[in-house]
Amino acid sequence: MRTRRIRVAATTAVVLSLTVAATACGGGTAGTSGSGGGGSTKTLTYWASNQGPGIEADKKVLQPELDRFTQRTGIKVKLEVVPWSDLLNRILTATTSGQGPDVLNIGNTWSASLQATGALLPWDGKNFAAIGGRDRFVDSALGSTGSRGADPAAVPLYSMAYALYYNKKMFRQAGITKPPTTWDELVADGKRLTAHGGSAIGVEGANLANNIHQVYVLAKQHGGDFFTPDGKADFTSDAAVAAVKQYVDLMAAHKIVAPGNAEYAQNQSLSDFAKGRTAMVLWQTPTATFASQGMTEDEWGVAPVPVPSGAPGRGTSVNSMVAGINMAVFKNTRNLEGALEFVKFMTSDEEQKTLNKAYGSMPSVKGAQADPAFATPSLTVVRDTLATSAVPLPQVAQESQFETVVGTAVKKLFADAAAGRPLTTEAVRAELDEAQQQMPDQ
Template identity: 30%
Template structure:
């Protein structure tokens, strides 16, 4: 575990070094770095980096920031200034104000939902082959994670750096006491187990019904599992029978099956995690391995395990015929609804004239509803382009741990 963390922290530092070189080049100045890997002279320079705030694991975030700052200082002589955003609205505001003013962060570390918004402004730098070489080349990344870095392979503005598949956590002691060995591979089977685990003040499932993200995870997951994607091209199938059946099952756990604490109607994901960590629920659904930081600091330390989420939808014993029959390992780790992704993007420091040009080209950004990755901003105005594309490449099975232990919903 330590080796993995150190390696990813090192990768983050490498990307920050590249950002320093890219920012200098983008600003029209000279830089001693090149695609051949020569050293960057960052003495007297400061890299401004935007990251998501993490109130639940503030100490871990500060430690990560200090380690990255020390690594960059040692390698380049440059300093890092970290800025944070606390919510999706704050995140969008940071992008909008920096695009209009031409000032703000050099590196944006944000969820991929806003990538189309950032791309549509024309203010972020497209990464060419030389720039990709500075971070080790595209081959070092899982191909599917590049699918949200831009509208196509030639127009990419974000570099992936973390991807965590959604899993479920279960209390091994409660499972053993109920005569169960592991979570079922179908949602009906999992519900049957949850009913068996409910009683004496404990519940089978813990989930946050009032969370701003969690209900959408289930809508997306169940729609896909039933063989009807939540989004087809430019159409959102919110009123499809698949979504209806999925949501009936999801809310039915609370209202009909009674396998969720009634208080969960007002829970966020952090509340659900706390309930599971207290040993009051047998399973925590739609979590990530980064939750281990919370669980290991609770009474269930050493008494829980992670498992893949079921992929057979409620009311079915097998996948619908129309569903693509990928290997289970692929389905369990690659559904877009089951992974969180974060990327890095850059913007160069701009002159006053280019800021004026940029501000005039931002009228389309507020119409987009998705989130950016780490982007670099262009100096000159660019024509806006329609995005996201009508279809997104299916992810391939592989997950990367977050360099920040315990990262929570800000990365969704």
């Protein structure tokens, strides 16, 4: 067993935040201007996640809606769109310093980790009632809002799931008549595609969160997990090792992923796909990004992510994690009433339709999902996946550390594969063992 410990910023920050949460949440220091420096109670600060092709694109989507909220309520909203590369560390810093926004977006997989800091407002019955009630939200989305048995730490805003997107022209040129439904079919199709001069499938080998999303689902397909039922890290289980090896083997053994993908971390695989350089990509609702790069909807098709049996469903036929964005409120906001009013506005049926249409995602409230705009082929696959074959990532306090250390282990293995080094089961297990040594209480 290797015991070398690598200090990871996100891990350290979460552990620190657990020790100082009482200080961070007790003094009401995060004012409605977002910095604790006073400010009018008629102003809220909102950190939005980067959902579109770029920061400016998000501002164009969100600002008109925030202006509409101000017109209705008299409450101004100061918007900051935070890149994903910065968002988690920004939030963790805010939980320890008290210098944060009033309302913020979080990746839904972080809900339990951020809940453990004590900095976020619990969504009890009273707070849910203030935004129209818990029953308005889709059950699968509510499953990724915090630890089991506790009041949610956030409410769902945008719902997503992974699907397989494929280039119709490249498939025709390779003589492939339908998208693969099993991993064996995907590998076989991939080899036919590379034989015709293209790259078969894109990955984001240096994107830690994306690595986790893919290997967690594969672990479920192998009948296991990265955590024990009581929430303890178990990164070297046979299922976890098999999942990581299967994913990296798309490059290492099957040669259907270009070696350069080992360095991708910022949606480069989507750009390759949109520009016809790659025939397939696994992603969450990327249609807006495709369109921004000039790819029309008739150029690509969509299918569920493959499973061993070819038939997505429960159990080992899981083919996506429950992806999405949640909306949270810092407990020490000086304008709780205004923050609740803003969350109510953003999760209203009207706004859910507007925002999710703009981003190509699914509404998280039942009333908005009935809109015909969400019955496109792509979103039908997403909706069906969320309803029948998706599971939340572990809702445990160590989830953000899990994303960091195991995501980094997968990144290292992709780098080895790109360099031509052999990928053995022993090498995978050793990397995952090292990752587990970096987890708290291991």
